[in-house]
Amino acid sequence: MKKKGFCALLSVAFLVSAALTGCSYKAPESSSSGGTQQQATTEGQPAQTGTADELKIGLDVDAGTMDPRLSRDTTAARVTDVVFDGLIRLSDKLEAQPALAEKWENPDPTTWVFTLRKGVTFHDGSPFTAEDVKFTYDSLLDPNFKAPYAKLYAPISKVEVVDEQTVKFTLKQPYAPLLSYLDLGIVPKSLAEKDPQAFSSNPVGTGPYKMVKWDKNSKISFEANEQYWGGPAKTKKLTYFIIPDNSTRVSALEAGDVDLVHSPLSPQDIAKIKSNSKFTVKETEGLGYTYLNYNTTNPILSDVKVRQALAHLVDKKLISDSLYAGMDKPGQSPLIPPSWAYDPSITGYSYDPVEAKALFEEAGWKDSNNDGILDKDGKKLTLTLSTHTEDPNRMQTVEFLQNEFTKAGVDAKVSTTEWPTFSANMMAQKFDIALLGWLSLVDPDRAMYGQFQSQSENNYGKYNNPKVDELLDKGRASLDQAERARVYQEVAKIVTDEVAYDVVLYQGYVAMYANNLTGFKEHPKGSLYNLKDVEVKK
Amino acid sequence: MVTYLIKRLFQMIPVVIGISVIVFFLLHMIPGDPAMVLLGQDASQSEIERLRNLMGLNEPLYVQLFTFLKNVATGDLGHSIFQNESVFSLIAKHLPATLELAVVAMLIALVIAIPLGILSAVKQFSWVDYISMFFAQLGVSIPVFWMGMLLIIGLSVNLNWFPSFGRGEPLTEALWTAITTGNIYDLVQSMRSLFLPALTLGVMSAALITRMVRSTMLEVLKEDYVRTAEAKGVSGFMVIVKHAFRNALIPVITIVGLQFGNLLGGAIVTETVFAWPGIGRLVITAISQRDFPVVQGSVFIIAFLFALTNLIVDILYAVVNPKIQQR
């Protein structure tokens, strides 16, 4: 009887396999080989010539929207990078280069006139005109539109259509950083005005790729725009896969499920891929830094000596070398290396626990009761280091610093929370020392004005220095880059000496891809626009 | 039966509303709000305040709660703050993935558990029994996310047998393609993506069901009618399948139902590990962004499904075991 059961099973198995052999097994035209199918070429069989028709990119989060005016996450930015064009595009030196605007001029410091490129069409075939530019910026500045970065454009007082090919921006006051922000994607008025809701998930731009399908939390598919004014993209199809976990994303690269991954990445994964000869690792200096923010309203931290002592306890080189595996480099001042205002002579405090101890003593903090913790007037030197849980490297850094601070006699605690809680605490000055970062610092004004100007509401640490206020206003008003550089260097020197900020790391961007991928050019802003020139050899 | 059903359905209402209210208050206790997240790091306090007013977040909590419940009653779950889409359509996009995962996980669990359970009951105290009981104990003791990670490293990265993340075409669509066109590519791809997460999710259920099958089978095998059948010369295999297992099915159905409910919850972790675009990830992301409408809407739907599963289990139970009906 048992045998019979087994025979029955076998015959069923046979039938099934017979049925299956009647079926075909081939990838549909739309989707190129994924995963295991690629092994075929590496196993000595004659490699097929030519290039893959699909480029697969691994990204960390899903896009919140695909409307460039509303974009706030990196994936939204990376979608708009390829779907839209701005008036300008930033070069890898952060200089403005013509895109939808062919040229521009300043008749006076508060007027900008842009001449637009002719013959450009949106993906739906409608022509790109000056009206679209006006509409994009008017809607962006409308408070009810809730554009997250409207603040960067606030000094614009009006945008006028001079003729079909000319647009004029008038500013309330001279505002030098503006040009760097005009890489914002231009949306077609006809579509975006009618139904903004639908537009944000079905974007239509002028860029090298058209968005085809958006599978929420899974993938975003694009198709090359054959009519692209800069020439059609090399690879016909582009897909962004959403893989939140850093290590899983790198595993997907190793398994051949994606062709390229980009920061954020975990340092240990980068080290691993570097040692694998099948892959290429490209590192660039990014437009961000990671820093310690000191809350100057805290009575202990209001003493500049204490802040300086603490700055002497931060071993930036060790943090960079080990915890970040060299991905981010030791930081010095709030001016980043890719910036035209960067000055390598401005440096922070070196790692020196002995000097720290001396400074603590000068400020009156000594271990008078021999419990290993510094005290003053009977109070312990208790401080909390906080950061957000989304970034494991920052969590490690904070844990490491907690250990360093404790060794130096500071009663240091750690508090790690999710970003919304963390930033709510920052806003309300409910923190002592916080580790966080800034991104996309295309202009030095970007983080500095908000963070160091005494009246600014984003001045988390409530740093207050009239001299700095004056310099910051000066930096905004001038259109002379050399003069602006000098101004920001002076600010950077003051805030670094007084430890309003302690810039721990300059963020690096890393892209990793298989060796058969060619044409990728990294960008300090992390832009993926250059994907249009990328090919994957089969 | 019908009155019982109606009574049970009505009992679901306060439960589902209750959990929605609890989650509503918990959610508003968490520091940080969507206005702040929406405007990002550059925003100032006054801008955030303005947006808060615009979004109705400065209304008293009971007003916000009442608005939410009123909208739910009219079938409107609201609109996502971050993903320009209605909560209903977001759930409609994510729920099938989770259901697919849970159903296949349960199938895998059953395929492992039933033969293993029967075998260890029939061969009690043999090495088969010991080994399967050992694995059953291990299965309930192993942290799910840890096992998922080990599977990814072992089977996708090192051996490249399965994709390490994500989902292929929806299984039902892939199946349809295979049937209509005869091309099984999509189907195979879908199944490959599905296997590891479903296995990870199904292991704990497999362990629990194995133990349940074993213990109920042990009891049934001792019953008189099984012995009578054996005495009549019915072969061992037939006795087990026809007589013993069928009677052991009742408690198994209960635990399968309960486990299915747990799978919906357990999917949160599995979906995070495998980047599976299901409702668990939707909720986790929404919590971390403080996307209140999405969290509230999903929680409502999950609670509803959970309650519904329990109801179906009870009905099935009543059908298989008529004694219950009189309750």
Next chain:
Amino acid sequence: MNVNLLRTAARSKAVLIGGIIVLAVVLAAILAPLLSTHDPYEMNVKERLLDPLEGGHLLGTDQFGRDLYTRILYGAQVSLEVGIVSVSLALVIGVTLGLISGYYGGWIDTVIMRFVDIVLSFPVLLLAIAFVAALGPGIENVIIALALVYWTSYARLVRATVLSIKEEEYVQAARTIGSSDFRIIVYNILPNCLAPIIVVATLGLGQAIVAEATLSFLGLGIQPPESSWGWTLAFGMKFLQDAPHLSIYPGVAIMLTVLGFNLLGDGIRDLTDTKLKQK
């Protein structure tokens, strides 16, 4: 507990193996300062992520160059603390409400049981996530969240037991001689609920340890430099490929401990069941 029961217990393989594992874990936690080879908090970043047996580290080092073997010993303290305190809290809430509900019945029973239904009508983990998010991170809040989620099963269990023995003769007798409700509950009813409570609580300890690990994995765990196994494991997974020992050993520790508690719980259940049957 009398000698006989202990002897029976020892004869049950499940109880024996489970008991030995649990005892070993408890001893490891208590004797951590004696058994450890290094300072659990001392960092040496230059020696980070060493493999087992490298540089005099039995199980290698973690991302800060701390000795993993030592961290796991001390981690036993934290994991057991989370398990024991959260289960105790859940017991206090659940048993109290279960006793009240079962003993008094009526509207108070309805209210409590409706509430239990509500909490049980939702995935446990999702609720725990919401609680921790609302309470903030830290070991105390994780414990509170787990207690607030897990008390319901005890309440249901105790209520059912109370209902089954409320009408027994000795309870009725106590009532007729005028014992106060409190006395009856504590002296006559509670002792009879103990066996099932012990079983479920033992299983619950394992559950709580896994739940804490899962919360840590989702970024909602305890705060450094304290370290539970769950936290070490969750963070270690970021180094899964270069330093698999970082996630394997704490994972094994969790698995073994939970296995120990499960075997013990199941074993005790089997023992008490047979005892009941013999009655």
